Amino acid sequence: MVALREVTEALGFDPARLEPTRPGDDDSVGNGNWHLWTSDGQHHILRRYHLLRTEEDLAYETQVLDHLTRRGWCVPARVAGPVQYGGRLWGVTRFVPGKPHQDETAAQQAERGEVLARLHADLGDLALGSRPGFFQPADLDAMGEFQGWDQGVELLRRQRPDLADRAARAMDSAKELVQEYDLLGLPRRIVHGDFARWNLHFDDDGRLAGVIDFDLCHLDSCVWELVIARAQREMLAGYQRAAVAPLSEHELAAIEPLRVVFRVSMVMAELWNGRQTGRFDEAMIDRQLAAARS
Numbered sequence: 001m002v003a004l005r006e007v008t009e010a011l012g013f014d015p016a017r018l019e020p021t022r023p024g025d026d027d028s029v030g031n032g033n034w035h036l037w038t039s040d041g042q043h044h045i046l047r048r049y050h051l052l053r054t055e056e057d058l059a060y061e062t063q064v065l066d067h068l069t070r071r072g073w074c075v076p077a078r079v080a081g082p083v084q085y086g087g088r089l090w091g092v093t094r095f096v097p098g099k100p101h102q103d104e105t106a107a108q109q110a111e112r113g114e115v116l117a118r119l120h121a122d123l124g125d126l127a128l129g130s131r132p133g134f135f136q137p138a139d140l141d142a143m144g145e146f147q148g149w150d151q152g153v154e155l156l157r158r159q160r161p162d163l164a165d166r167a168a169r170a171m172d173s174a175k176e177l178v179q180e181y182d183l184l185g186l187p188r189r190i191v192h193g194d195f196a197r198w199n200l201h202f203d204d205d206g207r208l209a210g211v212i213d214f215d216l217c218h219l220d221s222c223v224w225e226l227v228i229a230r231a232q233r234e235m236l237a238g239y240q241r242a243a244v245a246p247l248s249e250h251e252l253a254a255i256e257p258l259r260v261v262f263r264v265s266m267v268m269a270e271l272w273n274g275r276q277t278g279r280f281d282e283a284m285i286d287r288q289l290a291a292a293r294s
Helices: 002-010 055-070 106-123 140-147 149-159 161-180 222-228 233-242 249-253 255-277 282-293
Strands: 015-020 032-038 043-048 078-085 088-094 189-191 200-202 208-211 218-220
Touching: 002 015, 002 043, 002 078, 002 088, 055 078, 055 088, 055 106, 106 189, 106 208, 106 222, 106 233, 140 149, 140 161, 140 255, 149 161, 149 255, 161 255, 161 282, 189 222, 222 233, 222 249, 222 255, 249 255, 255 282
Parallel strands: none
Antiparallel strands: 015 032, 032 043, 043 088, 078 088, 189 218, 200 208
């Protein structure tokens, strides 16, 4: 806690209270978030950014959040930072009230699709190009080189050669789908990157209060956005109904092959994490590879 207070003070805040938004962030290579209440009564979020984040690519995220704020969205816009502390980048962001739906109904899934369509419409005129350090997940060669796929597979092979072989076959199959369905030829725009249920907040009356976690916002296809959001029929229908430009036949046909790419990308992320921590989550890798075949 002393270290957190030092970070907040370095960011220009006098903390009255700090509480984690969820357990387990202290030892993670990923993002960490803490509620920050200041001595003058303000409520913000203290954020420790992912190990891979740089000031350059955080500037990209800031532009996305500022753009949406000007369009009337309640999002975690940057309040202060980033600063370097303990080998990581830290910042303070706006607190977004409300909470996610715990178990979405079909109507709520459709609503999430409609909200995503509106978000895409408001991001449609933001021309930032590619985010530094980010690639289209369908660009499996670039993603694999960046995240050290080959090294990860070889390390996994030392303890689970069967999983390593399955991972290599899944990657080959995914690359074939990228070519067959022209997944790199899909239209692109800036996307949220993780429009999952838990990243939408609603007030007590069920009205949308805000959208959080733009850590993965980048230039990609709307279809990838829907796949990463685990969109099923109801969400897709809501999106198509509310979209300024509904998905084309090419985009609709890309959904299922991109689901395979998504599962391979999840394995890739776990291999990267395992290389950093020295431990692979074999059960997770097995689940993702099984889903890639289903």
